[in-house]
Amino acid sequence: MQSKRILVTGASGLLGRQIFKTLKTRTSWTVQGTAYSRASEKLLRFDLTDLQQLPAFLSSVAPDVIIHSAAERRPDVSMRDPEGTQRLNVDATAAIAGWAGGNNAQLLYISSDYVFDGTNPPYQEDDDTHPINDYGRSKLAGERAVAAACTDHIILRVPILYGSVERLDESSVTAIAAQLLEAAPTESIKLENWAVRYPTLTDDVADIIRQLLHSVNHTHLHGIFHFSGEQAMTKYTMGMIMAECLKLDQTRLIPDNNPPKGAPRPQNSQLDTSRLNKLQIRQQTLFERSIAEILEKHQSYSQSNL
Ligand SMILES: NC(=O)c1ccc[n+]([C@@H]2O[C@H](COP(=O)([O-])OP(=O)(O)OC[C@H]3O[C@@H](n4cnc5c(N)ncnc54)[C@H](OP(=O)(O)O)[C@@H]3O)[C@@H](O)[C@H]2O)c1
Structure with missing residues (x-):
């Protein structure tokens, strides 16, 4: 397997920490992660909204692949603070995409089922988007910034997540x-x-990302993909x-x-996952089993x- 240098943003967060752990333990790639308020000796502290320092920071790490997971993901916070959400979810994403595009790096951007309005599920990757809250609009703007600035990109949309928690x-x-x-x-x-939701385990998302990045070595994967729990x-x-x-x-x-x-x-923003299924990229853990383990x-x- 070709060696890769991977940078995971938001590696202190619910999803980022699992992506960081899975790639570190299940691949031979060099994996680094960023955090902000929860930086530790394992994670690099960097404020991604510091757009002046961002290019120099990324050049110092020189990743082949950036997995951009950091975001403001709470719809009520985004509604109260649209400017802060814009800075992190859109402006920082655009700057990361600009760096990746200019430095031949691949960018995998984590997006959300909230780019859809939930009136006509299930949604395929090329279905029309229509976000109904500030958070969804910011994630869609992030997707567009990624597609505009970085040819070598994957946009992975996921729904409501759960996994190992600190609180x-x-x-x-x-x-x-x-x-x-x-x-x-x-x-x-x-x-x-x-609302009908499809709770999705962070361990499963992290494994899907591992499979997506492995596949890139064989077939160059590109564009939007949907992944979701099935229950x-x-x-x-x-x-x-x-x-x-x-x-x-x-x-x-x-x-x-x-x-x-x-x-x-959205009342039901179910994501259709047949594009990943056709590539045999799949991983599903039963909710009843995983939630019992997490709570215990x-x-x-x-x-x-x-
Ligand atoms: N959670 C869900 O149900 C859900 C559903 C669909 C899609 N998503 C998407 O999945 C991704 C991960 O979400 P999550 O649930 O893991 O979020 P999270 O637990 O809230 O974590 C957010 C991450 O962003 C980092 N961050 C916040 N402000 C930052 C800044 N200014 N500079 C650098 N890093 C900053 C945080 O770092 P510190 O904590 O160290 O400050 C943390 O690592 C997001 O893109 C989100 O939109 C999440």
């Missing part, structure tokens, strides 16, 4: 478990039952599974059939730190 509220999936654990023992807990769920149905894992009374959970408050969300690991970690 349960780090992903909106495990945040449901936090809500269940924080409620008083007899309290009823209302959970949104309006359709609402936050309520995810909550029922988590309540069982946590041995909580499921009858306390009440489905709420209203749309969530805050930034508008998190609970024993929290108890050992009491």
Whole structure:
């Protein structure tokens, strides 16, 4: 296997940390990662919105491949802070793409199912986009900046993610478990039952990226790809599974059939994954199995730190 130097941005985040770990442990490539507030001795601290220093920073690392995962990914925060979201999700992405395009590097950009409005699923890669919130618009603008500045690019769209967490509220999936654990023992807990989501394990996304980058050596892959978990769920149905894992009374959970408050969300932005499937690039872990492991690991970690 040809040796590659890979740089993962956002390697302290939910997805980036798993991409960093998978590529470090399952390939022979040289892998480096960036972080911002959570930099450690393993990760390079760099503010990607510092556009003046960004080209020199990237030249100092000189990656063959950049996996750009860092972003503001919370729709409500993007709604409150569109300028900050623009700086990180669009301007920094455009600058990274400009550097990659000018230095013969490949860029793999992580995007989102929120580029679609959720009215006509499932969505194929070339379907019309129509984001309905600031976050989705910023991710689409990021995609366009990548395509404009860097010929050698892959845009990987993924839906709601979950995986190993430092805190349960780090992903909106495990945040449901936090809500269940924080409620008083007899309290009823209302959970949104309006949007159909496809929770996707970060370990699976990281492995898909590994496979995509390996395939590049054989067939040069390029353009937009969709990857998604296959199980359709609402936050309520995810909550029922988590309540069982946590041995909580499921009858306390009440489905709420209203749309969530805050930034508008697509009701069903299911991603069609047949393009990856045709290339035999696949990886699926069952939600029931992985969420039980994640919650168990998190609970024993929290108890050992009491
Ligand atoms: N999470 C989801 O459900 C979901 C769904 C669809 C698509 N996505 C996409 O997946 C990607 C990864 O999301 P995630 O869930 O891993 O996000 P996350 O957990 O919120 O992590 C965000 C990452 O961005 C870094 N970052 C923030 N501001 C920065 C700055 N100014 N300079 C440098 N780095 C900065 C953070 O670093 P520090 O923490 O060290 O500050 C962190 O590593 C994003 O592109 C997102 O749009 C996520």
